[in-house]
Amino acid sequence: MEKESEVFLLGSWFSSYCTRVRLALEIKGIQYEYIEQDLTNKSQELLKYNPVHKKVPVLVHKGKPIVESIVILEYIDDCWKTAPKLLPEEPSERAKVRFWINYYDQKVGPSTKVVLVCNGKERDKAIEESNELLKVLEEGIARDIPNRSPFLNGENPGILDVVIGSSACNVEAFNEAIGGVDLSLEKYPCLFELVTVLKNSPIMKKSLPPHIDLVAKIREKFNLNQDA
Incomplete structure (x- = not known):
């Protein structure tokens, strides 16, 4: 189980794309810190970690940002290999x-x-x-x-x-x-x-x-x- 300081999620409460990531983290039992973002006044943190699209969700793991919800979900499954798996093995x-x-x-x-x-x-x-x-x-x-x-x-x-x-x-x-x-x-x-x-x-x-x-x-x- 990771420490909260090692995993945090920049997100928006009403975004289904962010809900995806929160669900995946919960399914995997990964401890994380959630940081709500004001998308009308984007934080320096969001601009730093997602300078291309400037959107949520952004998962930051050990200081490294991962962006785009599907990419994040696959990263979670690849990085935390313990069950339950999000993707089939075959x-x-x-x-x-x-x-x-x-x-x-x-x-x-x-x-x-x-x-x-x-x-x-x-x-x-x-x-x-x-x-x-x-x-x-x-x-x-x-x-x-x-x-x-x-x-x-x-x-x-x-x-x-x-x-x-x-x-x-x-x-x-x-x-x-x-x-x-x-x-x-x-x-x-x-x-x-x-x-x-x-x-x-x-x-x-x-x-x-x-x-x-x-x-x-x-x-x-x-x-x-x-x-x-």
């Missing part, structure tokens, strides 16, 4: 997991943001496109990861569970922030079961942002109002 299984991580980050995540910034018929179209992407994800996971129980990674959450759960577990907050829109996962049995199990896990409950605060933050960030 190369072809690792490749499948990495594929669906990329699909989620490049397709599913951005589609949700499109829903938030659209209105009227454009929003209806965006929701339809988002549902199509989720259908592909549902079918792909069912095909490529058949032995999941209760998590995609088995008995403990793995990297794909973390990536999906860090944002999908907040779907109720997105629905409430938008108003009149249902982004429910109930029509996708595999994803719905996964998110339900994750939301009920102590690690996820500890890491997710407060529902009320997240609703307010989403409305503020995307200029939404209660009747939108």
Whole structure:
């Protein structure tokens, strides 16, 4: 177990990318110090450790910064080799997991943001496109990861569970922030079961942002109002 002084995380409470890293650290049992960042007034510490993108999350381990959430998750798994592992050991299984991580980050995540910034018929179209992407994800996971129980990674959450759960577990907050829109996962049995199990896990409950605060933050960030 590392000393707190050797591991610290620069993050933002409402960022699902930061939630990913916090979840991974908790799953691995790594002691760390969390340092909240004001992204409207970026600290010298953040600019020092991530001078290229100037974004969170940034994991600093023994003075060395690691940036980008997926890079950080893989670093954590490589550096702290004790169980539970975040990635499968078998190369072809690792490749499948990495594929669906990329699909989620490049397709599913951005589609949700499109829903938030659209209105009227454009929003209806965006929701339809988002549902199509989720259908592909549902079918792909069912095909490529058949032995999941209760998590995609088995008995403990793995990297794909973390990536999906860090944002999908907040779907109720997105629905409430938008108003009149249902982004429910109930029509996708595999994803719905996964998110339900994750939301009920102590690690996820500890890491997710407060529902009320997240609703307010989403409305503020995307200029939404209660009747939108």
